[in-house]
Amino acid sequence: MATSLRVFCGKYMPENVVLEFSEKFKYITQSLQLVNFPFAFPGTKVYNAINARKYIVNEIEKCAKISFERISNSKDPGKIYFKE
Numbered sequence: 779m780a781t782s783l784r785v786f787c788g789k790y791m792p793e794n795v796v797l798e799f800s801e802k803f804k805y806i807t808q809s810l811q812l813v814n815f816p817f818a819f820p821g822t823k824v825y826n827a828i829n830a831r832k833y834i835v836n837e838i839e840k841c842a843k844i845s846f847e848r849i850s851n852s853k854d855p856g857k858i859y860f861k862e
């Protein structure tokens with residue numbers, strides 16, 4: 779997962795977010811199993827997947843925003859590294 783995130787998001791995503799992203803992505807995978815309660819009640823796999831999706835989309839949007847700002851300012855989008 780970390781390799782894929784580095785390919786798609788570059789160094790815009792800090793390492794702790796990469797780890798959290800990977801954990802949250804497991805919830806989405808688990809919700810796609812055939813034997814699941816199909817409603818998003820708290821504690822169900824579907825509920826966890828919905829919350830994971832919100833987190834994942836938010837983090838990818840942050841990376842895209844940083845990249846867009848750098849491109850808009852005529853800077854090389856690949857030269858930035860996130861400083862923790």
